[in-house]
Amino acid sequence: MEHITGPIYLLRGPYFEFPYCHCLLVKDERCCLIDTAMMPRQLQEVKDSVHIDFILSTHGHLDHTHNIASFTEPVYIHPAEDVWLESPQTFMEAFGFSQHGRRDLGQLFMELGGWQQRLPDGHFQPGQVFELGQTRLQVMHLPGHTPGHCGFFFLDQGILFTADIDLTGFGPFYGTAVSDLDDFIASLNFLIELQPEMIIPGHGRGAVRSDVRQRLQEFRDVIFRREDELMARLKRAGQATLSQIVSWKVVYSQYGYPAEHESFYAMMEEYMDINHLNRLVREGKILQDEDIYIVR
Ligand SMILES: [Zn+2]
Incomplete structure (x- = not known):
């Protein structure tokens, strides 16, 4: 567990390895876990050492919701992300496996990701603020990657968890049936203007503490280079x-x-x-x- 600041800890996943991501644990008066796709050793550590009050999920992709069925604590997610959790059919349609007649491939992908049905216990809304004690966490709706993809902004620390706005060489990723490129660009432009002091993406090398604006611009410009090509x-x-x-x-x-x-x-x-x-x-x-x- 890597200490970021105050009660905020990073459960660092691999640089990019399916089905894992970086997760955040906020050990405040109310303890909140952001995303659950941590590695087995970290899952054990969290379960053994922390009482979690609730879980916030950035979006429904397997490399963010892996392990989610093993938690009994309440899970909250954007309403547009339920499709990934509801049933194999809704998952495959949202990803695009059904439309391509690739259900076998979809099944294999879901097995690799450890898909299990785990409906959320509730939904959060864009802009909603969770008061945890020392920390206040605001939901930032950042659609495009998926329709209900959200980041979480630590209002008092200026830190933003950006999930799959991940600044890795694999992204930006808008390669599913429900992805929307215009929304993705708008989300990136919003973050570039917001100028958070630090961002923590869901994959890659961990916290980005400098040149945040430039890194976001470079990530966005990959999209324009692809389009020019x-x-x-x-x-x-x-x-x-x-x-x-x-x-x-x-x-x-x-x-x-x-x-x-x-x-x-x-x-x-x-x-x-x-x-x-x-x-x-x-x-x-x-x-x-x-x-x-x-x-x-
Ligand atoms: Zn994703």
Whole structure:
């Protein structure tokens, strides 16, 4: 357990390893755990040493909700995130496995992530403040990655837990059926303006204590670089079908689509590409004719 400041502790997960994330423990008069996807050794430590009053969940992805069924304490989440917890069917639809006829892949993914049904005990609302004692924790709705993705802002310490606005080389991630790229960009712009003193992402190297604004801008600009690259490829081709565009691997080329995960990466690439293509259509840069995208 890594001490951040006051009653705030970081349960540091791996840099990026499914299904784990960094979790936060606030050992105040009321003790609050933020996200549950910690490693087995940490889970044991937390269960043995701390009385938790309630759990706040940033969003419903498995690498944030792993272990959640092992907690009996009340769990609160944004209402739009229930789909990930309700049933295998709603999970697969939200991720996009159902639409792609990839239920087997979805099942495997859910097994790896240790999915278990655990409905939340209640919902929080954007802007809601939890008074814990010394600390006040405000819900920051940061949609895009998922519709109900939230960060938590320690109002008195200026520290923001940003979950999957994670500043890692894998992100920004908007590769599921319910992701929304415009929302993601708006969330990043909001954080850039907010200028928190410190952010703690849900993956990566841990707390970011300096150049926070610059790091957020760089993370956002990855999105624009991907879009420029996609547009450049489209201009060279003049027009292309969605499956041709997906085969360009504009987003995930650097991972080389590991053979054993080929169809999983291709699915995420498709959702990421569709997000960019929809933006380019709205901006009037390209036209869509059913499955074909045409440069204007
Ligand atoms: Zn996520």
